[in-house]
Amino acid sequence: MSLSGGRCLQSWKSSLTCLFKVLRGLQEELLCHKDTHVSVLEVSHRSKDFGDIIQAAEKTVRELLNVPSNYRVVFMQGGGTGQFAAVPLNLMARTGKADYIVTGSWSAKAAKEAAKYGQVSEVVPRSERYTGVPPASTWTLDPQASYVYYCANETVEGVEFQSVPEVPEGVPLVCDMSSNFFTRPVDVSKFGVIYGGAQKNIGCAGVTLVIIREDLLGSPLPICPIVFDYAVMDKNKSLYNTPPTFAIHVMGEVLGWVRKEGGVQEMERRCLEKSSMIYSIVDSSGGFYSTVVEPGSRSRVNVVFRVGGKGGDEQVEKTFLDEAGKLGLLSLKGHRSVGGVRASLYNALSVKDARRLADFMVSFKEQHGA
Missing domain, CATH: 3.40.640.10 (Type I PLP-dependent aspartate aminotransferase-like (Major domain))
Known part of the structure; x- marks a missing residue:
């Protein structure tokens, strides 16, 4: 999330809570x-x-x-x-x-x-x-x-x-x-x-x-x-x-x-907690969620992944984004050059909000996974 309305995972109401x-x-x-x-x-x-x-x-x-x-x-x-x-x-x-x-x-x-x-x-x-x-x-x-x-x-x-x-x-x-x-x-x-x-x-x-x-x-x-x-x-x-x-x-x-x-030390702790939460779901999904980024180079602030199997399934990804949007999980669409999903976990996004995305990812896989 950014104060200018850039990539975020939450509704405006939730972002107010973060930096009210x-x-x-x-x-x-x-x-x-x-x-x-x-x-x-x-x-x-x-x-x-x-x-x-x-x-x-x-x-x-x-x-x-x-x-x-x-x-x-x-x-x-x-x-x-x-x-x-x-x-x-x-x-x-x-x-x-x-x-x-x-x-x-x-x-x-x-x-x-x-x-x-x-x-x-x-x-x-x-x-x-x-x-x-x-x-x-x-x-x-x-x-x-x-x-x-x-x-x-x-x-x-x-x-x-x-x-x-x-x-x-x-x-x-x-x-x-x-x-x-x-x-x-x-x-x-x-x-x-x-x-x-x-x-x-x-x-x-x-x-x-x-x-x-x-x-x-x-x-x-x-x-x-x-x-x-x-x-x-x-x-x-x-x-x-x-x-x-x-x-x-x-x-x-x-x-x-x-x-x-708590300064940048606390921001780093939260950043790692949020990104680890999402990557762990990707890695444990049996391939339903996937990322091509090497583990040692994975971004802590922009988690880029595909949905629906290796390489992604565009229809499944569209459903993912549509259902996420209904829950107030916004602007998750990946950049047009790489497709898929991009979860941006900037400082203003709370651990609680990252948990909302993580819970949604788990439930979505249960409903749409093979």
Whole structure:
């Protein structure tokens, strides 16, 4: 589930239960933000009131991820797709070439975009079907690369890295964490750049969180648009142009909720409980439910599977989705490129809601299994 209405397993009523205080507070602030007498949507981005909002959001990001002092936190626009361009535009000038570990649709798109700005080596060749992260022993990483890039979690295929890749000394590691940001602790010091769109786990669509090591600032390609220039955005404290003020406020409030719930350690515990619950049913179904994702690469936040036997049965899957929808288990249809079912278990989705899906899967197999 996401606050922006993205992939979820539950009805709107149930999602209110999960983050009720945050959503209720945001609703009230649409009319009046604290004692300003105006909507949070009307607060000037140059005002002290918004200054307090964005500073609080950055502080919470730093606290939750233990961001080192030599890293900058900026709030940008353009989503993860915008960063497909921003990363090479800011970093490619180092040597003119970069390595991309392609393990799914999003990293493939990022590599294609980056190729406009330099020489891109796809360390893991593209495939018609991505089923896991190939062993690091099969990679050839260039010690002269400007950076090494990977996507921590591929939402379409349900493939997730379970550890941070090792890269040649001195080569910055760049990671797209759009779909698993704040679902587990992260050693930020291992990265040059981390980024993620907010809409999956940490807010609503419209803002992209970027964490950059300070020594990587200031050497963009000459063609880099100024709104994508990390150094400019950092120097102006994300206020070079009008930022997505409301989306930043939502992020701050959601991350405040994460902190109150126990931080990223607790989010990781819940994430593992939810995903293990669903995978155990898939694995014990005798083939009625199936997944092609290798066990060591299974996503904790996007469980992708087929229904009705190996390879799936489209009619059985349609029945599955129809019956699930009647129970308020929504947006379970898999991406058109892979089909089947995709259960997205983002932070806002409770263990109780995952249990509802698990119970439904058990009962559905009993009724429709051979």
